[in-house]
Amino acid sequence: MATAADAPGIREIYAPYIMDTAITFEYEIPTISELSARISDTIQRYPYLVAVEKDCIVGFAYASASRIHLLRMRISTIKAWLFMNT
Numbered sequence: 001m002a003t004a005a006d007a008p009g010i011r012e013i014y015a016p017y018i019m020d021t022a023i024t025f026e027y028e029i030p031t032i033s034e035l036s037a038r039i040s041d042t043i044q045r046y047p048y049l050v051a052v053e054k055d056c057i058v059g060f061a062y063a064s065a066s067r068i069h070l071l072r073m074r075i076s077t078i079k080a081w082l083f084m085n086t
Helices: 004-020 032-042
Strands: 048-053 056-070 073-084
Touching (some): 004 032, 004 048, 032 056
Antiparallel strands (some): 056 073
């Protein structure tokens, strides 16, 4: 399970996805304190996991709520994200 202390390692993996792809829907790399807050908020309700190899974070995954509005229906789902060190 991830903790707020994992934010620097998660940021290192996440930054290239933000800068080099369009899959994150983010334009700026979050600060370590922003990521720490996101982790703390997420683990209150959903899993936030880190993959560790030789004491280094090599990937992370988390779940979050997602709401879709379709033809006047509101559908609540859970989405999962997975990021690996490239």
